[in-house]
Amino acid sequence: MRIDLHTHSNASDGTDSPAELVRNAAAAGLDVVALTDHDSVTGYAEAVQALPSGLTLVTGAELSCHVEGISMHMLAYLFDPEHPEFTRERDLVRTDRFRRAEAMVERCRALGAPITWDQVQRIAGDGAVGRPHVASALVEAGVVPSVDAAFTKDWVANGGRADVRKREFDPFEAVRLVRAAGGVTVFAHPGAHKRGRTVSDQVIADLAAAGLGGVEVDHADHDGPTRERLRGLAADLGLLATGSSDYHGDRKAIRLGAETTAPEVYQALVAQATGAEPVTV
Ligand code: AMP
Ligand code: FE
Ligand code: FE
Ligand code: ZN
Numbered sequence: 001m002r003i004d005l006h007t008h009s010n011a012s013d014g015t016d017s018p019a020e021l022v023r024n025a026a027a028a029g030l031d032v033v034a035l036t037d038h039d040s041v042t043g044y045a046e047a048v049q050a051l052p053s054g055l056t057l058v059t060g061a062e063l064s065c066h067v068e069g070i071s072m073h074m075l076a077y078l079f080d081p082e083h084p085e086f087t088r089e090r091d092l093v094r095t096d097r098f099r100r101a102e103a104m105v106e107r108c109r110a111l112g113a114p115i116t117w118d119q120v121q122r123i124a125g126d127g128a129v130g131r132p133h134v135a136s137a138l139v140e141a142g143v144v145p146s147v148d149a150a151f152t153k154d155w156v157a158n159g160g161r162a163d164v165r166k167r168e169f170d171p172f173e174a175v176r177l178v179r180a181a182g183g184v185t186v187f188a189h190p191g192a193h194k195r196g197r198t199v200s201d202q203v204i205a206d207l208a209a210a211g212l213g214g215v216e217v218d219h220a221d222h223d224g225p226t227r228e229r230l231r232g233l234a235a236d237l238g239l240l241a242t243g244s245s246d247y248h249g250d251r252k253a254i255r256l257g258a259e260t261t262a263p264e265v266y267q268a269l270v271a272q273a274t275g276a277e278p279v280t281v
Pocket of ligand 2: 008013128132248
């Protein structure tokens with residue numbers, strides 16, 4: 001079984017439509033794929049509709065969070081997408097992305113980059129608009145050679161000249177809301193220090209005590225020693241240890257299935273969820 005539990009479609013900052021994503025997942029030889037768009041569930045219907053036979057779809061989302069001034073991402077799986085309180089909070093976070101992205105465009109223009117809000121909206125389409133879309137606009141305008149090159153302090157990296165904060169979840173509140181909606185949480189790429197400061201092991205222990213289900217251990221942003229440290233921490237805290245590609249289509253180099261989750265870990269995750277079931281046709 002090949003299981004990839006972290007991917008993005010163009011419902012957030014990936015470049016595949018949800019239908020393309022599930023077709024590409026089947027072509028990549030995956031048995032299970034999770035759709036985890038940033039703060040959004042709007043890709044579910046199309047992904048289910050286009051689901052190839054033999055591929056199982058796990059519905060999910062990746063929630064933007066911060067704690068102690070540090071940005072972090074929380075994967076949420078198999079929750080009820082219509083749970084009222086969670087839906088309300090998710091909508092507030094997703095909607096605030098428009099204000100924030102428009103403010104980022106203004107910052108870029110003030111810094112001499114000739115991009116426009118219309119352009120960023122065209123690039124983002126119906127997706128939850130974010131820094132990768134602003135980065136793509138900077139590439140189009142010839143300001144930087146690649147999306148990666150826009151993620152520096154000069155432009156949109158955490159604390160960069162054109163970075164603007166957005167509304168985000170408190171991760172403890174995220175764990176509580178996802179649980180209330182019958183879902184399971186997994187702390188995404190907790191050791192991805194390239195992206196900015198990372199949270200302490202103590203915070204992970206506190207999240208575990210609050211109901212966190214797992215940590216993403218095998219991720220391209222983690223080197224070998226980081227993976228070993230996180231695997232040990234997960235074992236100590238009784239957390240599931242997942243592995244996933246964090247595929248973003250053409251916006252990032254990583255391919256579907258480049259990192260995977262063990263079948264028994266996947267089964268334990270599904271067993272904890274009551275809000276939704278994996279979809280197979
Ligand atoms: P946002 O949610 O709008 O703040 O954008 C965060 C997204 O930017 C992440 O989900 C990644 O897709 C992308 N990202 C973050 N850091 C980097 C980086 N150093 N290089 C390339 N992409 C990044
Ligand atoms: Fe992303
Ligand atoms: Fe993430
Ligand atoms: Zn992600």
